[in-house]
Amino acid sequence: MPIYQAPVRDTLFVIRDVLNYQRYDNLAGFADASPDILEAILGEGAKLAENVLHPLNRVGDEEGCKRHDDGSVTVPKGFHEAYKQYCEGGWMGLSAPEEFGGQNLPYLLHSAVGEYFSSANMALMMYPGLTQGAIAAIITHGTDEQKQKWLPRMIEGTWTGTMNLTEPHCGTDLGLLRSKAVPTGNGSYKISGQKIFISAGEHDMSENIVHLVLARIEGAPEGVKGISLFIVPKYKVDDAGTVGEANGVSCGSLEEKMGIHGNSTCVMNYDEAEGFLIGAENGGLKAMFTMMNEARLGVGLQGLSIGEAAYQNAVAYARERLQGRSLTGAKEPEKKADPIIVHPDIRRKLMTMRAINESGRALLLWTALQSDIAHRSDDENARQIADDLLALMTPVVKGVLTDKGFDIAVMAQQVFGGHGYIEEHGMSQFVRDARIAMIYEGANGIQALDLVGRKLALNGGRAVQAFFKEVGDFCEENRSDENMAPYTKSLKKGLNDLQAATMWLMQNAMQKPDNAGAASYDYMHLFGLVALGYMWGRMVKTAQAQLAAGEGDKDMLEQKLVVGRFYMERIMPESAAHLARISSGSDTMMGLAAEAF
Numbered sequence: 070m071p072i073y074q075a076p077v078r079d080t081l082f083v084i085r086d087v088l089n090y091q092r093y094d095n096l097a098g099f100a101d102a103s104p105d106i107l108e109a110i111l112g113e114g115a116k117l118a119e120n121v122l123h124p125l126n127r128v129g130d131e132e133g134c135k136r137h138d139d140g141s142v143t144v145p146k147g148f149h150e151a152y153k154q155y156c157e158g159g160w161m162g163l164s165a166p167e168e169f170g171g172q173n174l175p176y177l178l179h180s181a182v183g184e185y186f187s188s189a190n191m192a193l194m195m196y197p198g199l200t201q202g203a204i205a206a207i208i209t210h211g212t213d214e215q216k217q218k219w220l221p222r223m224i225e226g227t228w229t230g231t232m233n234l235t236e237p238h239c240g241t242d243l244g245l246l247r248s249k250a251v252p253t254g255n256g257s258y259k260i261s262g263q264k265i266f267i268s269a270g271e272h273d274m275s276e277n278i279v280h281l282v283l284a285r286i287e288g289a290p291e292g293v294k295g296i297s298l299f300i301v302p303k304y305k306v307d308d309a310g311t312v313g314e315a316n317g318v319s320c321g322s323l324e325e326k327m328g329i330h331g332n333s334t335c336v337m338n339y340d341e342a343e344g345f346l347i348g349a350e351n352g353g354l355k356a357m358f359t360m361m362n363e364a365r366l367g368v369g370l371q372g373l374s375i376g377e378a379a380y381q382n383a384v385a386y387a388r389e390r391l392q393g394r395s396l397t398g399a400k401e402p403e404k405k406a407d408p409i410i411v412h413p414d415i416r417r418k419l420m421t422m423r424a425i426n427e428s429g430r431a432l433l434l435w436t437a438l439q440s441d442i443a444h445r446s447d448d449e450n451a452r453q454i455a456d457d458l459l460a461l462m463t464p465v466v467k468g469v470l471t472d473k474g475f476d477i478a479v480m481a482q483q484v485f486g487g488h489g490y491i492e493e494h495g496m497s498q499f500v501r502d503a504r505i506a507m508i509y510e511g512a513n514g515i516q517a518l519d520l521v522g523r524k525l526a527l528n529g530g531r532a533v534q535a536f537f538k539e540v541g542d543f544c545e546e547n548r549s550d551e552n553m554a555p556y557t558k559s560l561k562k563g564l565n566d567l568q569a570a571t572m573w574l575m576q577n578a579m580q581k582p583d584n585a586g587a588a589s590y591d592y593m594h595l596f597g598l599v600a601l602g603y604m605w606g607r608m609v610k611t612a613q614a615q616l617a618a619g620e621g622d623k624d625m626l627e628q629k630l631v632v633g634r635f636y637m638e639r640i641m642p643e644s645a646a647h648l649a650r651i652s653s654g655s656d657t658m659m660g661l662a663a664e665a666f
């Protein structure tokens with residue numbers, strides 16, 4: 070049985086000490102999250118994750134969801150009770166507006182505990198995860214009436230939500246979408262079509278399911294310009310909010326899949342189902358993007374979550390598995406062999422995992438803080454800067470943290486040797502579960518294109534310039550500090566490579582778009598390397614200051630200095646390889662005719 074312990078101490082270090090979140094107590098909700106409250110919430114979240122959600126992770130994987138002949142779907146045993154506890158604890162609406170029953174606490178906090186929940190049970194947490202995305206879309210684009218009708222029940226968790234984009238012939242390219250919406254004349258629409266791969270599309274944990282469905286209103290323009298978004302409930306709801314007869318929505322089948330077995334992935338059939346337009350006619354993609362952006366950060370968080378859980382198990386195994394002797398002489402001579410944690414190659418893996426996880430957590434929380442500032446600040450300038458950084462970082466967090474999460478799961482599995490490949494230790498589940506995060510919510514190749522094709526040039530490159538300045542200033546401010554030099558030197562080199570890559574793109578991608586496409590994946594990872602390195606810089610700086618002042622947890626702070634140094638020595642130098650690949654252009658990549666493959 071895998072182990073899991075929520076890294077509360079590390080989260081506190083990032084939120085309280087590195088991000089110094091109390092600086093933002095002028096933002097709505099922040100003053101309510103005093104340090105005591107913060108600690109209490111993280112502690113309660115940790116308990117729910119460790120004691121309730123985590124023990125069901127294996128059950129969910131083994132049992133999976135079942136579809137019955139009447140089209141109903143049941144979730145694995147124990148999920149109902151755990152979901153109930155999650156809702157009763159108010160976790161669904163932690164950062165949602167108070168007027169609809171939420172607690173209006175910072176999204177930063179929601180993200181912090183979200184990591185624990187997802188580490189403990191990613192498949193189960195997708196039911197509330199999709200609901201939270203749907204809540205965000207209704208808050209941003211719904212009418213007052215729609216908000217009153219749908220949000221309170223979703224925020225209390227009585228009704229869950231889904232997002233329905235994908236169709237059999239239409240994945241990344243939503244312009245191909247065929248589901249149709251016919252106006253009935255009474256303000257509603259009849260929605261028909263088939264959606265596939267719909268997470269949490271049907272299940273028996275909630276009274277109702279609120280599907281957000283992309284469809285094309287009859288006569289709408291072709292392509293993405295003719296897509297609208299609709300609320301389509303599983304059961305119709307009257308004006309008083311009472312759940313009534315079944316709508317024309319059914320689950321045709323459940324997908325058999327590689328991982329996240331505890332989450333139902335459904336083929337959903339819409340047969341003249343009653344639906345209500347949300348947002349503007351033909352403005353569906355914009356409305357759905359609200360949901361997708363939130364979901365993309367949530368998926369990045371899944372990468373981090375699995376990485377952390379896998380790492381913890383690898384450490385425990387490496388401490389107890391006895392094989393071989395240390396290269397520098399027996400460390401536990403009374404035993405027949407040393408634990409494998411003495412071997413440098415095992416350390417390479419453990420240190421890599423830890424260096425990515427700890428900076429990944431900081432990056433995720435820093436990005437969540439930008440979201441809070443962007444949505445809650447009264448200062449227009451602060452809002453704009455934060456919104457720029459949020460938009461820029463969303464594809465990086467999604468693409469890089471999920472790729473790394475999968476790599477870490479594989480690395481942790483490797484620490485277990487053959488025991489990692491068999492199911493008993495649970496490492497295979499981490500690998501299988503982590504894999505999907507690289508694919509859904511826009512496959513990672515699409516995240517890279519979003520970064521290079523859209524986010525870099527947005528507002529004349531304002532966001533990327535602001536990020537470069539922030540990292541550059543950090544290096545400059547610490548240049549003469551000899552304790553910081555080993556860190557800032559490496560970070561500056563990474564930043565130089567990233568700036569050189571950006572310049573190369575500016576000079577070579579406009580006239581030859583394949584150069585942008587060919588560079589995009591490396592560019593996204595190069596960006597991620599620098600962003601994670603910047604997080605290490607800030608963590609190390611904070612740790613050094615606390616150590617000098619005799620504050621904080623000395624052990625943890627000293628460990629930060631070592632792990633941060635490992636990142637700078639062993640991981641950051643990958644920036645040079647990315648730059649070399651980026652600047653090699655697209656000629657060779659595109660050099661063979663399609664028939665030559």
Ligand SMILES: Cc1cc2nc3c(=O)[nH]c(=O)nc-3n(C[C@H](O)[C@H](O)[C@H](O)COP(=O)(O)OP(=O)(O)OC[C@H]3O[C@@H](n4cnc5c(N)ncnc54)[C@H](O)[C@@H]3O)c2cc1C
Binds near residue numbers: 239241242269
């Ligand atoms: C378990 C699971 C759960 C899911 N949950 C949901 C859900 O809840 N709601 C929902 O709507 N969908 C969901 N999806 C669908 C998921 O979001 C899509 O699978 C994903 O967006 C990719 O679409 P596709 O599978 O059709 O691949 P395609 O679009 O066919 O892409 C295939 C490959 O080509 C690449 N590619 C495509 N276009 C380009 C391009 N222009 N340039 C470069 N590369 C390109 C892609 O990156 C990908 O690697 C889920 C999928 C799975 C497997």
